[in-house]
Amino acid sequence: MITNQIGLGARGDRAFAGGAGHGWFLLLPGVPQWRRGERSRGLVILGWYWSAVMVAGFGWGSMIGAMLLGAAFLAHCASVADEVRQSAFPGFGSWAPWFSAAVGLGVVGYVPGLLVALTLAYPAWTKDGGYLVNRRAYEQQAPAPGQWVWLDRQTSASSIDRPKGMARVVAVAGQVVSWSNGGILIDGRKPVVDSEGLLLTPRTQGRFEVPERALLVVCEGPRSRQGSWQQEILSSSRLELVPTDWVIGRPWACSYPIWKRRLIG
Known part of the structure; x- marks a missing residue:
């Protein structure tokens, strides 16, 4: 009886000392099993975990990526739960x-x-592919001419249903947009966006100032050709005036299709 008590006490002391001195090893899947001498088991858990993490990162934003991220979490939980069950005294139940x-x-x-990943690399989709959007890019500063923005889906009685998608800022609030003989100027200078895609029909002239809390952008997607003369001119030149609250972030990478992956400057 005394021997058993001494043995159990020593076991409890070792478990406590190991948990206090090496608790950080629980954060590494498979390492607790490796340190306990179960090296094959530790390598299997470690292999499962990092394989799932790497493929999940590669497929971030897709259903497969989410499933593999869940598999990595379960592998990590299995490693930690096994170590807790082995070292705890008195023992826990099967589910604890x-x-x-x-x-x-x-x-x-x-x-x-x-939460950090969904903020800095929010997966956004269009019919043409997937993109990663930094949703905090414009919290402290407004978009500047030449920058890419991601526009959220908006529907109103006065405009057609516009899909989500990328757009590039041409002019911001307060800037004067003018065009003549098919060319466009921003505050009397050439726009930072490539002007070849912004050419207007010959003999068209006009001038207006971008309103407050609005952006002049060039983007893809359907545009209404009904309304004022400004809307018709902008529509024909692939330009749109959009409210700043439509902007939800800055796209910084194209993630899908995989063969078209690239960073967006």
Whole structure:
């Protein structure tokens, strides 16, 4: 009896010392099993985890990417739950280690990390492909001419349903847009956006100032050809006047199709 008590006490002391001194190893999937001498098991868990993480990162924003990210989380939970079950004294039930591992890892690492990823690399889709959007890019500053913006879907009684998509800023509020003989000027100078795509029909002349809380952008998608003379001129030149609150962020990469992946300058 005394021997058993001494042995159990020593086991509890080792578990406590190992948890206190090496608790950070729980954050590394497969490492607790490796340190316990179960190297094959540790390598399997480690392989599952990093394989799922890498493929999930490659497929970020897709259904497959989300499923593999969930698989990586489950592998991490399995590693932590196994270590908790092996080292705890007295022992836990079958579900307690899994529940504590899932809650702990989710609150400490995965949920905050996912929120950051969805803010800085928000996956946005159009019929032509997928893009990554930084939703915080314009929280402290407004878009500038030449920059790319992502426009949210907007529907109103006075305009047709415009889809989400990328647009490039041509002029901002307060700037004067003028055109003559098929050419366009912003505050009397050539626009920073390539003017070849902004040419207007010959003998067309006009001038107006971009209103407050609005942007003049060039973008793809259907545009209304009904309304004032300004709307008709802008429509024919692939230009649109949009409110600034339509802008939800700055696209910085094209993610899909995979063979067309690139950074957006």
